[in-house]
Amino acid sequence: MTSLIHADQAGFFGEHGGRFLPPQLEAPIAEVAAAYAEARQDPQFQADYEALLADYVGRPSPLFLAAGLTKHLGGAKIYLKREDLNHTGAHKINHCLGEGLLAKRMGKRKLIAETGAGQHGVALATAAALLGLECEIHMGAIDVAKQHPNVVRMELLGAKVVSVTSGGQALKDAVDSAFGVFANDYADTFFAIGSVVGPDPYPSMVRDFQSIVGREAKRQILEKENRLPDALVACVGGGSNALGLFTGFLEDESVRMFGVEPSGRDLGVLGEHAATITLGSPGMLHGMRTLLLQDQDGNPAAVHSIASGLDYPGVGPQHAFLRDMGRVDYVHASDDETLAAFQLLCRTEGIIPALESSHALAHAIHLAPTMSPDEVIVVNLSGRGDKDIDYVAERLAK
Numbered sequence: 001m002t003s004l005i006h007a008d009q010a011g012f013f014g015e016h017g018g019r020f021l022p023p024q025l026e027a028p029i030a031e032v033a034a035a036y037a038e039a040r041q042d043p044q045f046q047a048d049y050e051a052l053l054a055d056y057v058g059r060p061s062p063l064f065l066a067a068g069l070t071k072h073l074g075g076a077k078i079y080l081k082r083e084d085l086n087h088t089g090a091h092k093i094n095h096c097l098g099e100g101l102l103a104k105r106m107g108k109r110k111l112i113a114e115t116g117a118g119q120h121g122v123a124l125a126t127a128a129a130l131l132g133l134e135c136e137i138h139m140g141a142i143d144v145a146k147q148h149p150n151v152v153r154m155e156l157l158g159a160k161v162v163s164v165t166s167g168g169q170a171l172k173d174a175v176d177s178a179f180g181v182f183a184n185d186y187a188d189t190f191f192a193i194g195s196v197v198g199p200d201p202y203p204s205m206v207r208d209f210q211s212i213v214g215r216e217a218k219r220q221i222l223e224k225e226n227r228l229p230d231a232l233v234a235c236v237g238g239g240s241n242a243l244g245l246f247t248g249f250l251e252d253e254s255v256r257m258f259g260v261e262p263s264g265r266d267l268g269v270l271g272e273h274a275a276t277i278t279l280g281s282p283g284m285l286h287g288m289r290t291l292l293l294q295d296q297d298g299n300p301a302a303v304h305s306i307a308s309g310l311d312y313p314g315v316g317p318q319h320a321f322l323r324d325m326g327r328v329d330y331v332h333a334s335d336d337e338t339l340a341a342f343q344l345l346c347r348t349e350g351i352i353p354a355l356e357s358s359h360a361l362a363h364a365i366h367l368a369p370t371m372s373p374d375e376v377i378v379v380n381l382s383g384r385g386d387k388d389i390d391y392v393a394e395r396l397a398k
């Protein structure tokens, strides 16, 4: 039987994934793959990782019954997996610490990465500061200007932020720039990818580091409800928080799963959404084969979402595979539905969610009233929304 969880020897999930690299990156990425294959079998590595998750991140994160929201919607019970309560306020710290520990094990001095909105950069700079590693974050010049608070955070944490002025001065150019530096300096440097994307082994490795979320959620829901949940809901940018929750339940056939993509301002217009699985077609991006939103020339399309952490034209290859297998339903929520969900959680639960996570909430809000009160939904609350309040205030004032 095909595994829903594990990639094949060549790093493929069905027809997606793999490792497609320019020659100068083949050896450095093969070194990461070999080191990770060893580390994941090493009980000491796992113990070191789990100790950081407990004492530094503050895990396990609570599984919280959102009684006010449940009552308001009238239907299935909604539980929130509170990744927003992690140190740094989101799930990204889970895999950044894993990648940082692996870099140290490999004898690297420095972490390097690209960042779009800056959230991966901040989480990685945090891990680097804790672990005593240097950190260099490449960021498009346009994003440096737009995301000033995250640039300040990264610098306070001791990272060097490189403003990339080539090409379109955006995420794609930051990726090229960071990979360029890495290819020249990989003896000392570890490339840390921020989601379940990129060449093998990154999609599997980042998923493994995030899978703590679903393992905890399973234990917690069995304690609280004495049964498995009926549905899981998570937002999908690259797809790391979703796979983090889903992995522990993939082989439980009774558990339905929903990945929520941003339909942005208009699902009918390329450039106005980031619904990659809903509307993408197979293509090549960042060293992997996956579903992509692409223009007529096959270049990654411009994308939009109210949540900057979700505006990525590709998606993790395992998600494309889970779509093909029919195991996960991929649905979407618009900017407006997301804003409404954001406000509803603030008022019913006293929790300000990230706009990314609000996409998952928006779907749960549709789903819950269609289910019975003895059914259970678990929503991954991937991050807190403090970072989004100025933007939301401005939008609501209009």
Ligand SMILES: *Cc1c(COP(=O)(O)O)cnc(C)c1O
Binding pocket: 090, 091, 092, 119, 194, 195, 196, 235, 236, 237, 238, 239, 240, 241, 242, 309, 310, 354, 356, 357, 382, 383, 384
């Ligand atoms: C980055 C981010 C996401 C999207 O990334 P995934 O890899 O799809 O999880 C979702 N939520 C928050 C809070 C984020 O910071």
